[in-house]
Amino acid sequence: MVRKPVEYQSDVWVDWCPGCGDFGILASMYRAFSELDLSPEKTVVVSGIGCSGKTPHFIKTNGVHTLHGRAIPFAMGIKLANPELTVIINGGDGDLLGIGIGHFIALGRRNIDLTIILHNNTVYGLTKGQASPTLKRGLKPKSLPKPNIQDAVNPIALALSSGYTFIARGYSMMVDHLKELIKKAIQHKGAAFIEVLQPCITYDNIHTVEYYKKRVYKMEDSDWNPIVEKIDEREDKMLKALAKSMEYDEKIPIGVFYQDKCAVSFEERIHERIPTYLENPPAKQKIEQDGRPIIDNITFKKIFNQYIVEVE
Amino acid sequence: MVRKPVEYQSDVWVDWCPGCGDFGILASMYRAFSELDLSPEKTVVVSGIGCSGKTPHFIKTNGVHTLHGRAIPFAMGIKLANPELTVIINGGDGDLLGIGIGHFIALGRRNIDLTIILHNNTVYGLTKGQASPTLKRGLKPKSLPKPNIQDAVNPIALALSSGYTFIARGYSMMVDHLKELIKKAIQHKGAAFIEVLQPCITYDNIHTVEYYKKRVYKMEDSDWNPIVEKIDEREDKMLKALAKSMEYDEKIPIGVFYQDKCAVSFEERIHERIPTYLENPPAKQKIEQDGRPIIDNITFKKIFNQYIVEVE
Amino acid sequence: MYELSIIIGGPQGSGLETSASILTYSLARSGYGVLSDREYFSNIKGRHSYVHLTISSEKIPTFLTYPVQLVAGLDHETIFTHFESLEDGGVLVYDLYIEEKTLDTTPSMEEDLKKRLNLKFKKFGIDGSVKSLIKYISDVKKIKPIGINYSDVINEVSKKIALPASQAARYTSSIVIGAVAGLLNINKSNIEYSLIRRFGDRRELIQHNKIIIDLVYDKVVEEHGPLMKLERSKLDHRELMIASGNDVIAMAKIVGGLRYQSYYPITPAADESFMIESYEKLEVDGKDAGSVVVIQTEDEIAAIASTIGAALTGARASTSTSGPGFSLMVEGLGWAGMNEVPIVITYYQRGGPSTGLPTRGSQSDLLFTLYASHGEFPRIVLASGDHTEAFYDAIEAFNLAERYQTPVIHLLDKFLANSIKTLVPPDLSSIVIDRGDLLSNVSGEYRRFDISKTISPRAVLGANTIMWYTGDEHDEFGHIDEDPENREQMYRKRMEKLRIADEEIPEEKRMYYYGVGDEDVLLVGWGFVKGVAIETVNTLYTKGIRAGYLHIKMFSPFPSKSVKNLLNRFEEKKIIAVEHNYLAQSSIAVRSSVGVEIKKSIVKYTGRPIYKNELVEAVLRVLEGEDRVVLRYGP
């Protein structure tokens, strides 16, 4: 049974500003979910705080709207406790690359099978348009009293440097293209990151739809091949992707920057240590029998015999 | 007047394990400080928490031993409030690249004139040898019950991706070489980062002195030129440095990876906005006159006239 | 009229704030006192927001109340949301165009309210449309509806100013200004004055707005006369300051010598930092009068850490935040306590827990601030009750921080932060800047934590000496020290500072009593409760109930003696805590400080402020025997 995109719409009124790029992201998610026929019960959309943070409420799957910057560790707990769930993270640029960047990098180190959708609008939307970590120095969007004094981070380069195994960029106004990226990211087994260029029509009068229209081009239109099929291609493809990530002013590439198909996911690593992990993960284990612990006095002493001394 | 290295030694007993790589870092600092003739009163060594975090106590300059992971923002406040101070940060790999990596990246975005010395010993020393973010997956130093399950970060690549303008690697057992790096870093006007390979002889039985001896080589022995003299060299030199940073297993390069001499420091950026900033920074301003604010009723109304209405 | 309550409402992002500000300037210019509260969702555009004002020709009002005499709306959601708040016989200004709108065509309205209204509408036989609602209220509640066709107005103006109607539409909110100003009979020139004040040299804006305002003003007056004409003001201030709580704190910090502020954006604190940033260069008559470095950090942990760093160099430094941000600052706070660093944390409480109601108010973080961070160290916690108090307190916070070398938490709330008030400008001639025992020059070996004094003389980083700091227990030099005797002394030295502060800071500055002396009912409150409590006490007096109000201003060190003495004067069942939280937190603080249990409480935790009308009624209910009254009023 394939669920239609509209079946993923929740009853909540979408209270983003009319024309906000977030609508494009939401639409792409509905479509991607539909084409993958994700089960709402087995899907969890996790978000941080910001305009982007409201996303889960607009989607009819499980939704966990967490704290500013903390979507990733919440998602990690959910996924590791029940790896059968599909877990997707929506966050803002302030959220994921400012206050939450420590978790962003740690996820790269772990390669947990999570998908991150970064709403990059170069501003803090919900707090009224301050500079976010992706706003270039010297720019002065509407709400700033003076031009931005801090440099921007390069989200793609950071993701590459921290170990993400699927890295892409999409544009919220190119819904079908973005949908495909989201599908690929979800299907990828490991930490997947999509930077989405998302015009904030209320506060960002620089990176407007016209701005992006002129600049955005699809990497897949050339002979770009970002996929690592063998381990020894890694370094080369990663360096190419890094070089590509520096292209950002005149022309802005979208599409997949890098995908490592050889990497081992964190869940598989745990499974190596705990062979029952995948079929019987934390969330599914029985911990009691008729209201009693499954460990009784005898098993206790067997398990912890190292701590018990028989008195002479 | 040149102060001798020994004049920078404090009276505190150095309680690192005998043979610890930290001693080499400390010795390099004494020597670098001496050769730069740093004034103890105008120098502040700021640290986080860990074995590395104790460094300031062993140095006879100002010392601020802060919180785990937070040395950078403390240092930022010190430096920005009084830019005439020379501020140096010592931190562990857990400290700077684990819990504190958000600040690490934010500093790159700001390019404040600070020097970071990373004590990279691949473990959490002071909490007894757990894996730090620089420990490679699959390795099992002494204290770990099982091999490390998380991947390592690449500190040089992260520093490059986040905007540091001086990036180098040293080795704690090559004290003179490290001293030179520290001098260069302090002299650099902007955010400077030195990764120091620092054997932890108590908990890291893998990255031992012998281990590094076999692998470490100086980049400056080849025709490596990491210095950006003109803006248009940036991208090229950065990509070369990134490629170099991936060399880490068989051979480990030390020396300067990258230095951007064209970058504008954060202090200069502030100065552009506040022309009196550098000569009259926050720490030096007079805020009272005989116990009264320097703003009186008349100036108050002039300054805030926008908020005052004359009643008709 | 001498006193008037009005509401103007519309969707977030529709220019309402500007309209309210222009109205306030106009009223101030005419000499009236104004207090206005702004209520809005955590949303950028589209959800309902409104401004609730009290206007007075007799005094500067300190409270908000219901019902209101006038509601003016930009949209139908305003009508649906506020019609019940109108006094019988009040006036409703609305857009004729939306008469056909119904609850069902109001997607931005929350379901709960829709459900409740649907039930009511059914009961009253209203068909769900604005029209039928208006008919009902004009019939039953004798409300006077003033319908204006907003798009006609826009079209008319559009022609006059030769701007396409689609563009002229952005002046729609000025229709409300025109209507309200007309009804209140505000002098037109004062409105123009306000437009000029607001828009400065953007002449076109001034002109266009003026045209639209005048047009509606005349129309309304022509059709209805100055229905709600305000009496000439009896106040005789030559100048009035118009400022929000955020503004007032920003000004005070600048006066107080703030030189470094770091912050991470958060409602409702960030506006303070933006304002300070806009004054980063202080110039008076072209001469440099100092500067403030304002830094937007990567998070609140960095904000407090860098504030501490700056304070160590001797700069007066502070950070501003609200609950979620403070929760992240707790570790840093402890370091400052341990290292005796004078920092000021300006803490605007909002609706909790967690993200809570991020744009609504509360007073629910008091106990948290009293004990935040692991371990024990002295801290000063002071809370301001109104704009004027807040101004002086913000300066005093720095003095206390430096005098006792310890963090000071200045507690405020969203109510204050976002409410705009006309104020008598502060008098700076009595303000003191006390930097405590600050050394400008050190001779000989310096011990930052000289144990021979409880408050050790403080030299700063960059002075002519060196010093060490550490979060570990330390010796006199600031080096790590685990010796038990040193530990005991250093620990006691720190804690003793609070005792000294308790001795030195007069209790009269830590609590205020409002009453003439013959009261037998006592309201106990703090923070934004002050204004409404004082007004309530006055009102009750006129009803023959002799009530007084105890305003607690400093919670650490707590003014135990005075509070205890005062409480002992009242019968147990006549002492009532009044607070914007669930637990009546200040009464827990009172109990843990002086052992007296305050058994009665009036609390409100909907995120909306306590209104005078409900407080008066609640006090009466308590006096009739109820133990706890939970207030809920306000949409």
Added chain:
Amino acid sequence: MYELSIIIGGPQGSGLETSASILTYSLARSGYGVLSDREYFSNIKGRHSYVHLTISSEKIPTFLTYPVQLVAGLDHETIFTHFESLEDGGVLVYDLYIEEKTLDTTPSMEEDLKKRLNLKFKKFGIDGSVKSLIKYISDVKKIKPIGINYSDVINEVSKKIALPASQAARYTSSIVIGAVAGLLNINKSNIEYSLIRRFGDRRELIQHNKIIIDLVYDKVVEEHGPLMKLERSKLDHRELMIASGNDVIAMAKIVGGLRYQSYYPITPAADESFMIESYEKLEVDGKDAGSVVVIQTEDEIAAIASTIGAALTGARASTSTSGPGFSLMVEGLGWAGMNEVPIVITYYQRGGPSTGLPTRGSQSDLLFTLYASHGEFPRIVLASGDHTEAFYDAIEAFNLAERYQTPVIHLLDKFLANSIKTLVPPDLSSIVIDRGDLLSNVSGEYRRFDISKTISPRAVLGANTIMWYTGDEHDEFGHIDEDPENREQMYRKRMEKLRIADEEIPEEKRMYYYGVGDEDVLLVGWGFVKGVAIETVNTLYTKGIRAGYLHIKMFSPFPSKSVKNLLNRFEEKKIIAVEHNYLAQSSIAVRSSVGVEIKKSIVKYTGRPIYKNELVEAVLRVLEGEDRVVLRYGP
């Protein structure tokens, strides 16, 4: 002897811990009761550390005390640090080689102690050397010095086992085992048993250690006889468990069904997580009995966030930390409270504030945990007094968390965490696993926050339904909702859970009274105070002072009625708070909960535990009129 206190000391990293553990196993094997405290610096190698044991042949000891009867040291710093703790006539085991060492040749010793000792040495005419000190104490205090030439021993053994002396030197700490075992007359085969238990199949280690121990044992017995021979144990346990507080909690969590634990390394909590990790695969007789995923996160913020995430899927989840870590968890805690998520935070208090004394103990975080995080939400705070209590409480913590769908903070401290005790193994037959209202199957539309019940039935992520969560105030489905009426209901629903818990959890489980009923002096304490307080009360009884001990176990919800009733039975001046902090925090909690002021206190905040000897004396002083006694004993 029936009861014995001993200290063994040496530099950190010298094998002392292993020696203490082997001694403890040997004593347990022989049926003795042991409690040992480990004191060490925040340092990896070189600073002084020691183990302080109470050994009893009559009961399982619950306290530590001074003076001790035996001090055995690996180095001179031990002698300098502990000679004053020796009872007159006690025994000192030391290395003859260090006789010439002086304070000045002890760089690892802190200056404060050096200074104090220098003064004393001057006074007593000691020249600063170990030799002269030993002469003095044997003369004046009749201490019996047992000097052994440690390097001779090593050389002798080195020959026997054909290992170079430099390598054999790593067994040096076994010299202490041999000496102590000999003096106490511990059965040699029980020592061998312990070596086997400790080293498993590392036969060489067992053999080498055995040789050295036997050698010293024989030597000591030969020269001095079993000077301190312990009486045969009167305890008749067939088995004893030997565990630290960390161990006990790890075991309990596993029994209690913990399935996800995330942590960030911190003293003194991390050992618990390491132990759980070593049991990540639970196998019994080769059969799978479950598994626990243990994750070392990047910081404590991630630790609590991922714990919450795991709990949302239905796994029993927890995190363990101490003060600095908890300070970072405060924001996450509020989210869990707002979203009614059952998580357990195991909180080991250490010396604060800030980094404080990171390897020392305290009970200074109680008030912080009661009010941590902005806003108001219910939380359960329970504190355990000893190893056995801690075991059952750790399991109950999960039950309470799930039953009331709220975070539970389980307060422990470093004293417990690192003290090793011989215990009767727990009885699991009475343990209940209560998962609360947990739905395994949902039919129809699911409302996670169904308002018709105060405790809404809980389905988990991954069940056959969907749900939402948000830190914002939410409606029944978990969607953001700012409506004031919804707000009031949801807020009240959450807070009411605490009232229900207060009704349901019997007060007898939340406080214990130790006394027969005729007491007129009351000690009030919590946490690790329990053991020493009970012993003190018993001792006082024998001195004719009828004292009882009130042990408070749960601080939220607080057992108000029982505590109040009990307190009311005593005269005000005979109620004494006993705590490891400055403010006597539990008495503040008592006052704010029941309004009774506890005016007397005995506190200690040096980071060392309260010893029986000093507590007995302090109680006497209080009874003689002192209000507050600050304890300082212990190096």
